Amino acid sequence: MNKYVNSMRSLGIQAIMKAGQGHTGMAMSACPITYTLFTKFINISKKNPKWLNRDRFVLSAGHGSMSLYSVLHFSGFISLKEIKNHKQKGSKTPGHPEYSSKNYIDCSTGPLGQGIGMGVGMAIAQSYLENKFKKIKSLVSHYTYVLVGDGDLQEGVCYETMSLAGKLNLNKLIVLHDSNDCQLDAKVNDAFNENLELRMKSINWDYIKTSNDPIDIENAIKLAKKNKKPTFIEVKTIIGEGTSEQGSNKAHGLKVDKNEISLFEKYYDIKVRNFKFDKSIYNHFISRVQNRGTKKYNKWIKDLEIAKSKYPKLVKELLNNFKNKFINIDKIINLDIINKNQATRDYVGQYFQQLYKSKINDTLFGSADLASATKTTFNIKNNFNSNKKYPEILYGIREFGMSSIQNGILLHGGLRSISSTFLSFADYMKSAIRIGAMMELPSSYIFTHDSYQVGGDGPTHQPYDQLPMLRSIQNVYVYRPCNEIETKYVFSNLFSSKNETSIGVFTRQPLNSNHPTDYNKCFMHGYELYKQSNPDIILCGSGSEIDLLFSVKKELENNNIKSRIVSIPCLQKFFNNDNKYISNLLKSKYGVFSIETSSDYLWYKIKDYIDNKHVHFGAYSFGESMDGKKLYEEKGFNKENIINIIKNQILK
């Protein structure tokens, strides 16, 4: 057995013992794979952790984190202090790998299946950029490697994204499978008896099976690099190899004690010496990982200099894009040529056509087969799937896969990414949206068909519970515009996000354009739309409810009640304004009425800002298949009902 691999295992088992808990099974089984990848193939450099042409590595089975930390430690990228601090506060070796803009982790993982999705996203980004920067393509020519466990392969998102990767012939994507036959509760075969070779062939992947001998793994990867398709390499390993539970599902999270350590020493014929290893071990890794990587990096820097002299503009653009500097779309989008009184999704369509005409090519966008309905298309016939020069991806009916791939595109860098579907189907994507927000990616979504007014397609297609789901996540901001001007403000946010997830929510049904929206005021995220000094009452809402509030306002006027309408296109950011701004805006004689077709109690936060009454009217129930406008009214979103609530609960 390879003493270098065993040193990695030794480091892993000690770190897990010190932490008091950990995933021992994979820390033993996966080391031959990470060892081979990093010592032979993966190019990373100490000079720049986020070198744009580094090979990407995703540990999709995130619980195997020690198999990654150990190779990074011996190669000089993570200190021993950090290893000893595994899973502790502020450590750089958390339980599951966590991406940051400064470390050597390319991807946060943990929820299974999504790592492979993010890997597919990275490979998509690489292939698009290689095409976009054709003349200097060697500068973005890296591979993407993903290590998956048996659990990943059972998750739907894994099938979705691997299927798309097969369709796209992503030949620079290589997936290695730590195939150890065990999962947490049982043997893999107790719950999963797929023929992986057939599965891979059915989705247009190449399949290679190999032992866990580093030489076999190396040969398999070499073979994979010659393939014209993505390759799946099944590496037969032994879970918890060398522990008391070797080969058993109980090895998965096995607690490490002194007895385990002595079994380990016997099995590997190795001495465990309190995190001490021979210098020769370090030398082996440093020359093969760090020094090899640095050579590659230095070569790349030379190539960059040569390219700079030949194609200065192209190189500048490439480097800028990787610094998240993109075309400012605010100047491209022209409000004046918009057809008014449309559904907000139609403004999406019109703005997309303006972007298309401007030949913007620094943003990948796509839809889970609803681009024609969400209006997020340039020209659907010219798509990325048929030619990698086009930025429009046909994701297929794979919502979760799409959002996971979007995370991968953004992790890769050099591109923006926006994807779309119906708001209802955000449900499929929740976990990917969450992890994207956690990684502080500038992820943007366009969700249309935003409430009961979807109508005839029935309650499965009528969202009311999605806004609270999305707004509950730290760093996810939901924008819900009421007209073309607020839509422009939403686009400005969707395209300029730096480290936030931005979600634009749009209607299917037409809304009025005649509200006196001031574009600049939108950026307060909540503002006085209809002015009124010393109002009797404040009316707050977002999106389609602004039209409704306007009719309420007129009715109140007929009763000599003066109201102010406050449009709040981004409720969360509205509350980030200073207290005085909010309090002044909400100050009135009687109180505040707020309304939204969502079951979001975040609106109750308004109560924090006012002395007098606040009543919120929301949506807390499924709709039905019927005319959308009527359904909206029946759910209480009609002038008469609101006037009654206001009279009985505020103006009393």
Added chain:
Amino acid sequence: MNKYVNSMRSLGIQAIMKAGQGHTGMAMSACPITYTLFTKFINISKKNPKWLNRDRFVLSAGHGSMSLYSVLHFSGFISLKEIKNHKQKGSKTPGHPEYSSKNYIDCSTGPLGQGIGMGVGMAIAQSYLENKFKKIKSLVSHYTYVLVGDGDLQEGVCYETMSLAGKLNLNKLIVLHDSNDCQLDAKVNDAFNENLELRMKSINWDYIKTSNDPIDIENAIKLAKKNKKPTFIEVKTIIGEGTSEQGSNKAHGLKVDKNEISLFEKYYDIKVRNFKFDKSIYNHFISRVQNRGTKKYNKWIKDLEIAKSKYPKLVKELLNNFKNKFINIDKIINLDIINKNQATRDYVGQYFQQLYKSKINDTLFGSADLASATKTTFNIKNNFNSNKKYPEILYGIREFGMSSIQNGILLHGGLRSISSTFLSFADYMKSAIRIGAMMELPSSYIFTHDSYQVGGDGPTHQPYDQLPMLRSIQNVYVYRPCNEIETKYVFSNLFSSKNETSIGVFTRQPLNSNHPTDYNKCFMHGYELYKQSNPDIILCGSGSEIDLLFSVKKELENNNIKSRIVSIPCLQKFFNNDNKYISNLLKSKYGVFSIETSSDYLWYKIKDYIDNKHVHFGAYSFGESMDGKKLYEEKGFNKENIINIIKNQILK
């Protein structure tokens, strides 16, 4: 071409024209499939829409609803009035099929992929019951048929559940594929180039390909019924056949006008006569569907009578189970023999062992490979996957699939179902939980590892945003107990739900058992845990925060401030109590402090009930990989911070 099939198409195109919108593509393409299924195979009876041994049919591609409504109409199960009312208010022909306990729809569908999951659940239920009631097994011997579109096959949940069905050899499950080569935005092949035959073989399914000729389809289904595995039948069809957009993705939601009708008439050589059809058409369907079904039903009734005389107890149990009458677990669960001061998940484990000893066999339960961690296991070695007599399903790492299958089990009837995973991974299941709640299924979940105290596994595994996601859905109730007594109350709810989704949320870390909980009071869903007359302040919370509030209470006492602790294990149901009960409980000198490790603003609803101040302290951010107890404290969930908030914001 078959004139009966064409009459179905004619009805469909007219209904869609009348509705003003609809899914024309599949209303044309899928009719040969639904025609063959219902006229030749599916046994349903007018005498009892929910006849327990009827064949189950799931239209996974729910937008093809007219291909189902049309056959149900001609066979006498849906009136012409309802057909004319397609997609209108209160109609029995909504845009997507909707299950009710009284109609002939076995399953609500719409969000793609989940129909197949529910079909797998039905087939699982059938096979378990066939085993449980072995002596009278012919009484539950039906088949489950699922019709899928190309979109279904691209959804992750479809792969997950078909993979499990293959592992389980569910030979009474037959899936038919309306393979029309088109999806909404493009040709299927533009986004999806899988080899379906290989895919099916890789997951242990049989595969048959056939034309859309009803005779070919019939022969394929006959063949499928002889198979020992589940069978996938790919039926090559033409989307929107006979319309102007025949064979094009534009046919998907094609608007029907007079021109389309005349093209239709020409193509099918059929006269469209304002919803009028020859009596012979009706006769054909009535004899082949309704009369054939009724014969089968009458035969079943006879068999039932014979069985009753031989096995009266068994038959009574079978019939009771299908009336949702199950063993009352309240009498089985014994609080007195519980080990105290444990994590609430450990009470789950202890109660499960009590149920195991009682040999309860009317409930299927399982986990997405985390039963050992959620403690929801009887005896993992004796599982359903290895022998269909055991009620414990090893779902594999397929969370979405699991919840979708659970919906199918409950739709089938005759069983309860409970499934489990970590609370964080509820994210994967949101859409299935939503549709289960919409169908008013008695769906129950056990989610453990419920907050920051998960600790070392890091922010991907630390939930804080899941409770608002779940509580935002109509008909979903979240229970979060603080000790073994409240856990018993939660179990009582999980096992006795009639038409609600019940979710129990449990801790990984130990909690104190020494609170004076009164079991009966728990059923108010919020109650005075620590009594205090004329309190200065009210302290509200749930689950792990009760221990914390207790320490706060003691500290306040040291400062001569009298507090009452109100434990609220089910926040949503708490608000369903009458106003007086809530107001009295929350009445105090200064105000109310509430706390929960979630970003749920539903707590702000407390403000509605009190004149004086309410402050809520929640969780609105991701955690990190570190000691869970410390993390909990750092997020502000510690006595000192709370005392400060109370002093500065309420007691001022």
